[in-house]
Amino acid sequence: MSAxxxxxxxxxxxxxxxxxxxxxxxxxxxxxxLSEHDGGLAHPSLGYYIAMAGLGVSIGEVMALxxxxxxxxxxxxxxxxxxxxxxxxxATYECEGEITAVERKTGKRAGxxxxxxxxxxxxxPGASVPSVVCTNTWIFPRKExxxx
Amino acid sequence: MAEPxxxxxxxxxxxxxxxxxxxxxxxxxxxDPNPIHFxxxxxxxxxxxxxxxxxGPINMAWFMACAVRFAGGRERLLRTQMRFLANVFAGERFVxxxxxxxxxxxxxxxxxxxxxxxxxxxxxxxxATVATR
Numbered sequence: 001m002s003a004x005x006x007x008x009x010x011x012x013x014x015x016x017x018x019x020x021x022x023x024x025x026x027x028x029x030x031x032x033x034l035s036e037h038d039g040g041l042a043h044p045s046l047g048y049y050i051a052m053a054g055l056g057v058s059i060g061e062v063m064a065l066x067x068x069x070x071x072x073x074x075x076x077x078x079x080x081x082x083x084x085x086x087x088x089x090x091a092t093y094e095c096e097g098e099i100t101a102v103e104r105k106t107g108k109r110a111g112x113x114x115x116x117x118x119x120x121x122x123x124x125p126g127a128s129v130p131s132v133v134c135t136n137t138w139i140f141p142r143k144e145x146x147x148x
Numbered sequence: 149m150a151e152p153x154x155x156x157x158x159x160x161x162x163x164x165x166x167x168x169x170x171x172x173x174x175x176x177x178x179x180d181p182n183p184i185h186f187x188x189x190x191x192x193x194x195x196x197x198x199x200x201x202x203x204g205p206i207n208m209a210w211f212m213a214c215a216v217r218f219a220g221g222r223e224r225l226l227r228t229q230m231r232f233l234a235n236v237f238a239g240e241r242f243v244x245x246x247x248x249x250x251x252x253x254x255x256x257x258x259x260x261x262x263x264x265x266x267x268x269x270x271x272x273x274x275x276a277t278v279a280t281r
Contacts, residue, residue: 025177032174033209034163044216045209049178059180059257070181073194076204080229086222 006066006102006114014097015056016117018125021046026089048079050087051120051134054095054097066102066114068140078113078136085124085131093122093131100135104142114140151280152218152248152258155183160245161214166266168200168238177205202236207264207272214244219278222270226257240266247277256281 026042035043042050052059060070068074087093097120106112117137123130171185183190184201191197211230216222236242246262258280264272 010167028173028177032170032177033206033213034170035209035213038222039254043209044212044222044228045205048205048208048234059178059182070183071190071194073184074182075235076232077230078231079208080227081205082227083225 001087004067005104006051006116009099009102009116010063011064012065012099014081014120016028016094016096017054017056018094019050019089021053021089025049028064040088042089042092044081044083044087046087047068047081047083047122047134051095051097051122051132053054054093054122055097055120062116062118062138063140065099066116072091073141075139077139078117078135079137080133080135082133083131084129085127087122087131092125094125096121101137108129110139110141112142115141116140126148147148150164150266152251154248154251156248157264158214158218158246158260159250160218160243161210162244163210166202166236166238166240166242170199170206171202171238174203174220175208178205194221196235197237199237199239202238204232207236207242208230210244211264211272211274212276214246214262215276215278218246218260219280223257224279226279227277229273229276230262230272230273232272234266234269234271236266236271242266244272246276251280 099118101117103115120134121130122132175185244264249261250259260276
């Protein structure tokens with residue numbers, strides 16, 4: 001893994017796009033999180049899923065921006081979801097996302113790591129207010145930077 | 149829901165045993181290639197322990213379940229903010245519990261502080277805002 005500076009990524013915009021949220025994904029997600037099905041109203045944690053599905057890049061591709069790989073131990077750091085409307089299975093959403101911060105930190109337990117923060121707005125087509133705003137912070141361990 | 153008071157404790161949301169099979173399902177849904185959720189060899193090699201690690205979104209959903217149960221419905225959840233403090237491993241007992249920390253009678257909202265543990269270790273902490281009417 002790299003010890004490079006990635007602060008130039010702040011302001012990077014993801015491709016975004018339109019995502020139609022399938023009924024079967026709603027069902028499987030609720031099974032995975034041990035939740036009962038609630039008609040067409042999606043579990044609020046799906047705000048994260050829909051945001052990521054509409055980002056226009058995969059989880060692996062987001063990791064790759066900071067030279068993270070699936071085997072490098074990238075972890076979830078923080079998440080914020082703001083709900084301005086409900087999410088429904090079968091509905092179509094437009095997603096826009098950008099990187100808002102990249103910070104290098106040192107922790108007692110974690111050692112040297114990079115914090116990537118990116119914000120995604122999820123809204124119904126034509127809506128003036130997004131249904132959900134999802135802000136994620138991911139942690140990229142930088143063992144080799146700590147060794148230096 | 150009945151009007152809560154500041155200091156009211158939320159009913160704990162408990163998962164008696166975190167299921168590694170659900171992690172595989174979530175990895176497929178998310179198209180998440182990170183093997184820490186399904187390959188114990190990688191978990192071990194990274195020094196994270198001996199068992200698969202639960203996905204953040206599953207922990208997130210359980211955090212939310214505690215708030216939604218208190219609020220009386222998914223549509224009443226207005227905001228969540230959480231920090232992932234430590235990994236949650238397959239086989240652990242997960243508990244989400246919390247307290248009402250503030251009320252806005254005019255807006256009809258309550259602020260909740262929620263803490264989650266796995267086998268007693270703090271793993272997730274944060275706040276939620278829910279509608280009270």
